[in-house]
Amino acid sequence: MKKLENPFLLLGYYGPAYFCNREEELLQLSDHIKNGRNVVLYAWRRLGKSALINRFLQEEEKSENIEAIYIDIMATENTSQAIEAIIEAVCEKYGKTQTGGLSAAFQKLIGSLGVTLSFDSFTGLPSFSIAAHPSQQNEITLNRIGEFLSDKKKQVVIAIDEFQQITSYEEKNVEAIFRQFMQSFPSIRFIFSGSQRNLMTQMFLEKKRPFYKSCQLISLESIPLEKYQPFIEQHFAEAGKKIEPEIIHEIYDWSRGQTYSVQLLCNLLFGANEISQAKLEEIKKSILVQEAPFYSSYQKILTKAQWQVLLAIAREGYAEKVTSKKFLSKHNLAASSTVNSALKTLINNEVVVFEDGKYFVHEVIFGRWLATL
Ligand SMILES: Nc1ncnc2c1ncn2[C@@H]1O[C@H](COP(=O)(O)OP(=O)(O)OP(=O)(O)O)[C@@H](O)[C@H]1O
């Protein structure tokens, strides 16, 4: 594998050398999969769910324990599109012959599904489309895919990332269809992951929902500073650079332990001509300036009350007792009932998070930008 010029990745997964910690979560995942348990991995945004899943799948595949299918359904709008994404991933894994054509077994499968196969004129890659089917047809299609995968000699693991997306489909019974798919193929292991933590936990923990208690839940938290610090120091040292512990602490605090933000600051500092507190301040400012046009659009979509509550929370960093007299008057907010309903909307939309008695802005860098206003 090619060595990276800058060891702090801002996208995806590129081998264990560039991946910090998560030993415990990897063990948990492996234990669940080995023992026939399906898994839900959930976390606040950008903590490293997708990277963790990819590391897990790649390592287990390398050790020849499993065969993995990874699907991101973020861009899908209905069940048919989700199934198309699944078929594409199955094709990628099992559909190709050594000369690049489609294998006979896979051709037979898509023949039985009634999907239309076309090749992208630009990339030459196959793409599949199914007419928007009534849900019964979707069930049949998923069943055939499941049967195809159940025939494999190795343990097949299907990881569906951004799984909360299915709650936005307009059709009915989508959760039941996917639950049925999972249940009908006990020899296939499933990992569901999602970046909207509330939607994910509700789907798997509410009694009336089809997925209730059907999976083991793993909640991904921040990488602890004790683990991140040596990782960062080592990568700087390997390039003949030195970074002071105080700077690492500042990076971690400013990022509120969010993996993406830590990676971003480290990446920029690593590439800078000097490594100092002053440089770090400069970098933070430039990040906020760069994101400003995007963040300012939020003001237009929020009500005035919501915007003011959001600002107040961002200024506090972690806010407590947001409807108390003290908080209201400190931040010049309206009556507590107005603040309460604004807060509710912000939390429902995951703009604000409430955890362990504290409110904070979900997107770390957005929160930092708001605090500067
Ligand atoms: N353990 C890790 N060590 C180093 N970098 C990591 C680690 N986990 C994730 N990253 C990096 O952090 C960033 C965010 O990771 P990732 O996209 O996996 O998070 P996510 O939780 O899936 O985010 P989202 O909520 O947007 O789906 C990426 O740049 C990724 O490369």
Ligand SMILES: [Mg+2]
């Ligand atoms: Mg992700």
